[in-house]
Amino acid sequence: MDRIVIEGGKPLSGRIPISGAKNAALTLLPCALLTDEPLTLRNLPRLADIDGFGHLLTQLGVSITVEGVRRGEFGRVMTFRADNDAEPVAPYDIVRKMRASILVLGPLLARFGQATVSLPGGCAIGNRPIDLHLKAMQALGAEIELASGYVKATAPNGLTGGTISFPFVSVGATENALMAAALAKGTTVIENAAREPEITDLVQCLIAMGAEIEGMKTDTLTVHGKDRLHGATHAVMPDRIEAGSYACAAMITGGSLELVGAREDTMHAILAGIADAGGLIEFGKNSIKVTADKGIKPLSISTAPFPAFPTDMQAQFMSMLALASGTSLLTETIFENRYMHVPELARMGADIEVRGRAAVVRGVPGLVGAPVMATDLRASMSLILAGLAAKGTTEVNRIYHLDRGYERLEEKLSAVGATIARVGGEG
């Protein structure tokens, strides 16, 4: 297994292109199942998760063509066409590796009246049930049966609009509900819907495909179902979590990075955190520049659904705050087990104490390189950040997590002055 080796302690400086958002792409890809016409997605990131989802779609009878990249464009352009008959089954082998596979449930059910999807099972950051996804489908008239580790959902006469009222915010369940409602008979109201920018990206793609949706960017979405949707072309939004991660890289190394393509409107809470920690932020025409000023100030941050501070940035901020000039308090309210990076950061000299859902981060003057083990995607990035700031050599093992979510990580960081390389074999 490959690992990433970093010689830390160098301030990073320069421009980093921000890729298309993984989490947006993972909900745009299943939209292809909603029509027999081609759906073209631009600005798709080159990531293991996207390839994995593509593999699932081909199993579901979707043909995929990849276009050459145009000048000035980084992301891939792919066209998906779901015009073949295939069994609407998402097998365990694929779903267990990629939880987002559950997002084929709504589209398959809405278009074909049936779907069989493996239950995803647990995950490193928590239990992560799918009960809200299933309740949403039931609210649209689906029958749900659980057997042998699979969800079998049926709606022989199609789905019918209804009210879906979520007891708490779920990004994935809102996405499944939206895609299913787009082809249901009549009107669906989704209450307490997630407002993450990736949901807005999904709504815009569905509208481009002919869906009728009101309430974009609010927590109540009204969907007037259509008999059929048509093909469309849609560009994936820039990845706010990748951009936020590199903002932390500028801060933690005492450097200055221009995040090219990053979108301010999707990053308010992240940028507010960077500014409160002492970063200088400059907005360009199509970029955001983050410059470390006088060290890192401690923060008190709680994760919560958008527009609040994202759970997907908690680990990266923790690394940054490990070097702050005082004590920070982080509270994780979304996932129950999202502090797996803490013992690894401690191996590099961080002083962090976890108390239930809270973590007390006492800033230390410096970190020291060490071999560390990545446990999940964002935790992996927190170790990369710590390695960039640490004195000496850091080896990050199990980097397949990073390949799921950070496109060309070593290339992007090398280009702004980091000494970072991928080497074969686990350390």
Ligand code: UD1
């Ligand atoms: C998505 C993101 C993930 C991010 C998370 C929260 C993708 C591919 N992943 O995950 O990166 O960290 O949003 O912003 O877009 N829950 C239930 N029952 C359900 C569904 C969720 O109890 O049926 C719980 C989860 O365990 C969690 C909370 O709800 O505690 C929020 O999860 P959710 O918003 O659904 O996260 P995902 O969509 O899985």
